Amino acid sequence: MTAGPDRDIRGRGFSRRAALQAAWDWIDRHVAPGAPxxxxxxxxxxxxxxxxxxxxxxxPAADLAAVDGFAVASSDTLGAGSYNPVPLMAAVAVAAGDRLPAGCDAVIPFEAVQTVGPIVEAIDPVAPGSGIERRxxxxxxxxxxxxxxxxxxxxxxxxxxxxxxxxxxxxPPPRVRLLLAGGPKGGGADLLGPMLSALVARDGGLVEGPERLPADREGLAAAFVRPGADLMLAAGRSGTGLDDAAPPALAAAGSLDLHGIAMRPGGSAGLGLAGGVPVLLLPGEPMAALAAYELLAGRAVRLAAGRPPGLPQATVTAVTARKLVSEIGCVDLHRVRLDAGGRAEPVASPGWPGLAAAARADGFVLIPAESEGVPDGASVTIYRFD
Structure with a gap:
């Protein structure tokens, strides 16, 4: 059964989470390319x-020479050989791409002729159509x-x-408004703006922003209803803390249709509408934001750009070097690297925060919600970060 959002989970936590497939279904229903x-x-x-x-x-718009050589009537080369050179009285020198002269149906390459004074002689026969591109x-x-x-x-x-x-x-490229709610927790540099801007561009969107806003319900709600965007991403303040103002702001601006997705990391993501425009809420923790973008927001950007919605990463198959531990009920995004033997080795658990482990990883493995994990020696599909 699909879980709906709780009214306000701040200070209480999620009592239930929606399946990742339900979030994908919501995106597929609400996001479409713009008018051609x-x-x-x-x-x-x-x-x-x-x-x-x-x-x-x-x-081509006409028969063209496909190789450098002489345009000829192929019948003129019959019987040609190194011991029986055949004079080509009507041969015309051509370069690849030249229009074929009238009366010619082949190009004999320079290697298959010899010249005796002004006379060109074939030392190999050519078949009709040889060395040409037909109209x-x-x-x-x-x-x-x-x-x-x-x-x-x-x-x-x-x-x-x-x-x-x-x-x-x-x-047309979708206009994607990127909102960053509140400052980075604990201070420090803004990691979300550069990362999410690059991901939106990768998936075919035009980024508006990033725009840093206070973690304030009224200010965020006003940004959600401001016209001019085809899609909105709001990163930060999406969870259960008392200052997590993004979900109630979206509910006030339009509708919070799903909040809390059964995935790790990134489980505090949410989806809704403001002024008819799809809005995706992403966590503020950078690794959780990366996972929520890859599995949710990226799908929306690609659909809005007219691209296939599936993950865009190249994949490689490998066997696990160690067990990948997972939690039943959640889709887990496991960061892995390929060891010297080409085996998939976990870099960090899905619940471990931070982008440093992603930087050390070659890609990620998705473990379905019904699985307790992947044993060592099992085959897995790795989605390559590069």
Missing amino acids: QPLAPAGCAGLCLAADVPAARDW GAWAGAGSPLLPAGRRLRASDLGLLAAAGPALVPVS
Whole structure:
């Protein structure tokens, strides 16, 4: 059964927590890409296509030389060999990418000819189509060029310039308001702003802020209802302390739909709406904020950017060097490193705070809520931090 948020857990603690899947379902229901925008391909790097893009023209637009050599009629090379050179009276020198002259159906490379004065002789035969790119070989006008949802790479931009339309529909980067509630506990440097800004940019969002606000219900509520954002992340003051003002501020500004997620670290995360805009509350402890971003907020940013919602990290499979201890009822994010033998070794328990262990780790392993842990020697999937 999905757990709803308690009215006010400050000074009392969570009586129940929502399953991580329930939080994912909430995000999937409430977050969607913005209205598609038509842009010239040159300005689309890293953006996602909002619709299928068909080819606007054949590519190549004509038969082209694929290699340097001589354009020939292949029938003129029949019987050629090193002991039987065949004169090529109609050969035309071409470079790769040149349009094929009329009457030619192949390109014979320089290595397969010899010259005797002004005469070019074939010493190897070529078949029809050898050494050429046929018109429309890579895309025919009207045929599918790139699919909806594709994140455009540099090579895609070249393809669009060659065969695509002048404008392509893309999902615009979501405007993500980043609020930091209260100062860092215990003083010290701001760890959350740089870390979360980089993560939002990685997932395709445009960061507004970070904006540091007092841990004050009225001030936070006003920031939640201020227009101009497609998504809001508020880090800090999300837990059970008496000064944890973010959850009641969100409840006052709109709705606090889920508060307390069955995950470690990051279990004080929350989700709700303010002015119809999705808001995700992240813990203020940096490692808990990192975990809550990776498993919750990052999913929302990627969906808003038109990207696939799943974790973006590359994965590697390894066996455990030691048991990974877990808590039944919680999804645990275990920081691990790969030892000299390529085995996954725990760096810190999910309940241990601080980013230092994450810096020493190569990635993390997710242990499902129904598991007590992973025994040593078992196969696990590692999500690589790099």
